[in-house]
Amino acid sequence: RKAVLVLKEDGIIELGNTVVFDFEGFVDGVAFEGGKAENYALEIGSGQFIPGFEEQMLGMKEGEEKDLKVKFPEEYNAENLKGKDAIFKVKVHEIKEKQIPELNDEFVLELEIEGVKTKAEYEKFVEAELLKGKEDEAKRVRESAILQTVCDNAKVDIPESLIDMRRSQMIRQVESQAKQYGLSLEQFLSFQGLDLEQYKEILKEPAKASVTEEVVLDAIVAKEKIKLSKKELETEIKKLAELYQMEVEEFKSKIDLQELESYLAIDKAKKLVFEKAIIK
Template sequence: MKKQVNYKVNGEEWKEAKDKAFNKLVKKVKIDGFREGKVPRNVFEKKYGTGDIISEAMEDLVQKKYGEVIITEKLIPVVEPKLEIVKADDEGFEVNMTFILDPEVTLGEYKGLKVKKDKVKVTKEEVDHEVSHILDRYAELVSKDGKAEEGDTVVIDFKGFKDNEEFEGGSAEGYSLELGSHSFIPGFEEGVVGMKREESKDIELTFPEDYMAKELAGQKVVFNVTVHDIKKRVIPDLDEEFFKDLDMEGVSNKEELEKVVEEEIKAQKEREADNKFIEDLLEKASKNMKVEIDEEIIDAETDRMYKNFIEKLKMQGVTEELYFAYSGAKKEDIMKDMKKEAEKRVAYRYLLEAIVKAEEITISDKNAKDEVKKMADMYKMTEEDIMKELGSLEVVKYDLAMQKAIELLKENN
């Protein structure tokens, strides 16, 4: 929903706004022959023109008007207002301010939706697969005789040469490499397979055309490789010694381990089934409601999602530029996919807010404070730090109300 306000300023009000803007700008200006902040208006305008004064005056007046409109019209904008400048010169200015507001929501059927929740079943194959993963984590690397095979870990020295000259970044000593991990360029690991301890060998390779180091992309090179040790992975037996190392509460034999693993897989599947159940309920209920969501709200949610995505990359030590360079992905494609998800998120949010209102769901201060305490205990933080992260108790109340609306959908399905 949008509300447009036309705002015009001229005459004495515009003159006073420009005078105020000049007095603000002149404090930052230095011109030879004048003290800082003491440049006459005519000298300033001769050097810089009137554009900056007009822009500053307009910005101040728009900010003031923005606040006035919100208070007098009792508006709650959900994104930054759009500004369309109709006129801006020495005589005055005119601007159209478009306020983007929450849309009107008309709920449809949201009870008795008859959405089926997936049944959860754990197979023996799934349990065996997870147990094998646990055993693999406890595998030991043991030196062996004979030839290196795929799956073995070799300890090697290597030097890379291009045109008979050693190139930067192509050498290492005592490097542990798992054969078959594909952590080196194609052909390197395959070239080491079959080598024996203390054997040296030249491996001729060509770097991929799309290799990240442009000076090596598509180039022919030679790696001189020496194998110092060959180690094979030894998977432990499910014996008493293994279960002591595992140190898992209530697990001392194979049967008990399989039982715990089965319970963990089942719990994970239950969570996934519950999440899908909620998603299906929200999707069906949102299709039954009537709402027209402005594109600006979707775009704002998309931008928020993208910023969160970039922040998560930074936490992993990956910059935005580095991610796109290595992944080959395009920002516009990612934004396009995110926009689809943003449309769903925004629709679900308005659905749940409407249900909260219709069902008169309220959260007390006590319930909200109890939730903060629970979060503090879970994350090993103080309640004060949790509140700093959240901003206010109203945020907690909002989230709890939304959760109650979801529970209501589930219970009345």
């Protein structure tokens, strides 16, 4: 059963509560880059912030303001903050706690799961989903290992420019994720003890692996002359249009059909590799 977050009326912050708050960090009285956010949601005890930060929020109330005195670890990745004493000014807006609803037929009906209307049916549904999840994960690990082996054995020379382009794509994805939390990319990375240059370095190998896989699969598409029939392409377009809740023609007008066809051909190449793989 999935816990739901409910507003904690007139309560204090306890371990496991989710707190919505503003904060701004200062070192030697000067605000530092990436140390400020508004309406940030944090589960107390999750360890997302540096040692001492979350612990000092325990016992605070809604609307309360407080200065948290902390020390950045010596091994902190941002050079300008390593080992530095800091003060974070925080203001609490909301305190939420987890509640697990009672599992009964009424609760199950509220979930609106097709074909599941009772507690007994829900328990069977969850059991089946857990089994499917384990099977899917095993399949993902197996297929990832197969692709890794194929790429390791392939002789390809990847230009640095392609790696840089893929790394930039990855950074843009993280930046988009940060915006969902009302944070800049720099702020988002700072919570992990990273600055942008350090993060770029971390992404170099994953970006290279991603590009290598794409180049190898493109080569398989060309060698095996893999193409999509018109019927296959239309079927996939229809599926995607339904997924994005659009009419087929509207969906077509918003995408690059050639790019989609290329993506689907690569997907067929993956399936071919998995079918032909011999696992010892």
